[in-house]
Amino acid sequence: MKEHPLKRLLTVARQHRKRVWLAGASSVLNKIFDLAPPALIGAAVDTVVEREDSLIASFGVTDAFDQLVVLAAVTVVIWALESAFEYAAARLWRNLAQTIQHDLRQKAYEHIQDLELKFFHEKSTGSLMAILNDDVNQLERFLDEGANDLLQVATTAIVICGAFFVMAPGVAWMAMLPIPIVLWGSFKFQRLLAPKYARVRERVASLNSQLSNNLSGIATIKSFATEAYESKRIEAESRAYEDANRDAIKLASAFSPLIRMAIVVGFVATLVYGGVLVLDEKLAVGTYSVMVFLTQRLLWPLTRLGRTFDTYQRAMASTQRILDLLETPIEIQSGGLRPEAIHGEIEFQGVDFGYPNRENLLNGFDLKIPAGATLGVVGATGSGKTTLINLLLRFYDPRAGKILVDGTPIEELELDALRRAIGLVSQHVFLFHGTVEENIRYGSEDATLKEIEEVARQAEAMEFVEKLPLGLKTIVGERGETLSGGQRQRISIARALLKNPPILILDEATSAVDNETEAAIQRSLEKISKERTTLIVAHRLSTVRRADSIIVMEHGKITEHGTHEELVDLNGTYARLWRVQTGE
Structure with a gap:
């Protein structure tokens, strides 16, 4: 009582x-x-x-x-x-x-x-x-x-x-x-x-x-x-x-x-x-x-x-x-380890995971991503793509198995250190009511104006920002309602880049943008993914085409793994999706 x-x-x-x-x-x-x-x-x-x-x-x-x-x-x-x-x-x-x-x-x-x-x-x-x-x-x-x-x-x-x-x-x-x-x-x-x-x-x-x-x-x-x-x-x-x-x-x-x-x-x-x-x-x-x-x-x-x-x-x-x-208990507790530097090697070892009150989506899942590599993750809705991101960010903990960053189990790392090492660009971009500058600076309050302008250029955002009434000082409105979907995405990419994270994640970042905006985002990706581990989760295969390797997920399992050319030659699920999306 x-x-x-x-x-x-x-x-x-x-x-x-x-x-x-x-x-x-x-x-x-x-x-x-x-x-x-x-x-x-x-x-x-x-x-x-x-x-x-x-x-x-x-x-x-x-x-x-x-x-x-x-x-x-x-x-x-x-x-x-x-x-x-x-x-x-x-x-x-x-x-x-x-x-x-x-x-x-x-x-x-x-x-x-x-x-x-x-x-x-x-x-x-x-x-x-x-x-x-x-x-x-x-x-x-x-x-x-x-x-x-x-x-x-x-x-x-x-x-x-x-x-x-x-x-x-x-x-x-x-x-x-x-x-x-x-x-x-x-x-x-x-x-x-x-x-x-x-x-x-x-x-x-x-x-x-x-x-x-x-x-x-x-x-x-x-x-x-x-x-x-x-x-x-x-x-x-x-x-x-x-x-x-x-x-x-x-x-x-x-x-x-x-x-x-x-x-x-x-x-x-x-x-x-x-x-x-x-x-x-x-x-x-x-x-x-x-x-x-x-x-x-x-x-x-x-x-x-x-x-x-x-x-x-x-x-x-x-x-x-x-x-x-x-008094609601906090189930995900921070570890005590704060490494001096994170290089970005990621490994999933025998991971079992299911969302609350559901059966396991992942069973004995294994995946290793070398530091500095770019991995594309594709698959149907519900195949487990976004789940990998949720687990890596420790939004959830697995039921079994381990997730390691640079060989260290992530539950041993300080949550703050882990999440600051990861830059996330989500499909559902959330911008706060404030200026463009404030939204890019979010999470990196000590950044200079020069650094903000630089990441905005890398994300190919400066072109449209300079046309706004007050440039970087323009108010974007609640949830960024005064900007288009592509503009919000590029601000989100700039915000993630300003953290200068060793690990960058793009979760369906081009799913809601037009072809021209997608091309701009892809150009920026080629620049920003250098020397950092990059995970690109996408439905559009054109977004992951230039990745170092690509995995195809179905029902929580990796069914295909290789480069774009290797997967097309394999003539499996990836090749079929490629033909559908290119109209062949």
């Missing part, structure tokens, strides 16, 4: 313990000084009625006017202290809320980055965004006000109960009557609300997921004219979120009215019974005044517990989701 979310949160945020104590102490002191005015009112009444026999007179101030002056001075000091601690509590709690919000979001994001690709296949982007934004914000809202409210209510109860039993123990128990009912009701409501708010968090994650998915695929939605269909789907998700909230609100809203009825019993009992004691001269008027005021100060704030517990339960449901994410 998992620990309570609050206990787990305190463990995660233990480095802020000192600030929590300071904020808590400020809340308590603020409430203590806030409760002093009723006592001052009682003392003023006592002074006016009793004069030389008042409580203050017992301290040596016998003149009634002097007693009022003393009371005025004490009142100013107390109000100043109350104001100072109110400011301190508000500032400390709000700053603490911002700090913990920032820390949790940052920790969650960094943890997400370290998780393997399998995790992202099982989780939607929208649900992760809901955790990083909405759930973290729910916790912030509670720390902003809710924690302070709970501490102040607790302080109120302790201080006033103590004062009552000192002043008039015979009346005190009447004011205390509603407290057990309030506490029982609070914990009962808390248990009932917890699953309802957990459901609210699930529904908002589902809604965010659908919204994120639709915004990413807006072009597809428009091209299929399915706007009305998608609106209905969003309406259904939003309605489910609304219904989950309504269910929680229905229960949460009942708390204050029910507690209020219990509270009025204690207040009326104190008012009537205390008044009778004053009439019978068994209780001083000043004491009675203080008790009536304090009873109200004790009981009425308890009605706010409903709102506070509502905020608390929302925060705990969100905290549960944040901490569950943080």
Whole structure:
């Protein structure tokens, strides 16, 4: 059974313990000084009625006017202290809320980055965004006000109960009557609300997921004219979120009215019974005044517990989701070896691999690529071409066998060192919203402008970049939407080259470009593949024609291996594909 979310949160945020104590102490002191005015009112009444026999007179101030002056001075000091601690509590709690919000979001994001690709296949982007934004914000809202409210209510109860039993123990128990009912009701409501708010968090994650998915695929939605269909789907998700909230609100809203009825019993009992004691001269008027005021100060704030517990339960449901994410185990751990240089020899030794919940795609797979060689990898969709790249980059680990770089198993290498040694140009180019220069520089932040221009020329990108309105400073838009597919590919190649990696991988880099762009990419490949190990995964055989060697993959196995000329002469699968693509 998992620990309570609050206990787990305190463990995660233990480095802020000192600030929590300071904020808590400020809340308590603020409430203590806030409760002093009723006592001052009682003392003023006592002074006016009793004069030389008042409580203050017992301290040596016998003149009634002097007693009022003393009371005025004490009142100013107390109000100043109350104001100072109110400011301190508000500032400390709000700053603490911002700090913990920032820390949790940052920790969650960094943890997400370290998780393997399998995790992202099982989780939607929208649900992760809901955790990083909405759930973290729910916790912030509670720390902003809710924690302070709970501490102040607790302080109120302790201080006033103590004062009552000192002043008039015979009346005190009447004011205390509603407290057990309030506490029982609070914990009962808390248990009932917890699953309802957990459901609210699930529904908002589902809604965010659908919204994120639709915004990413807006072009597809428009091209299929399915706007009305998608609106209905969003309406259904939003309605489910609304219904989950309504269910929680229905229960949460009942708390204050029910507690209020219990509270009025204690207040009326104190008012009537205390008044009778004053009439019978068994209780001083000043004491009675203080008790009536304090009873109200004790009981009425308890009605706010409903709102506070509502905020608390929302925060705990969100905290549960944040901490569950943080505790998701990282399956692919970095090795500790960081070689001075990587030459680029790659070897697969008896590798077995299958994607989660699927049968093995590779069984006893063997392949060796000499350092500096260019290997073409061709085959039908699903034959295992991209899988080789995923394994080499350690996006996944094999079920059996080893993958070696320069004779060292890649699981022994630091992940950062391994991936920095590999330049990847994917079929699905991802450009960030920013300038052309920023996108080429990505991952090589120390690069100079001269180096950026040089790799752009090598990738044959400078020709079109110079024609852009601001050249390298031109904004490419989200995902590079203002550029053509071929232009994005060439920027991607330049970005990979700027790393100057000993291993370069092109995964279907020419699959979505026209013949002219493909020719430009092939020309650049001849230059950039020199003195580095290059893997070219392609459907278009013209892309791999000049490779040092080519393998043909079918169902996770290498069925043909040789140069372009050797494979054409073999008259097998490669030769058949070549004839189809060249129109022979």
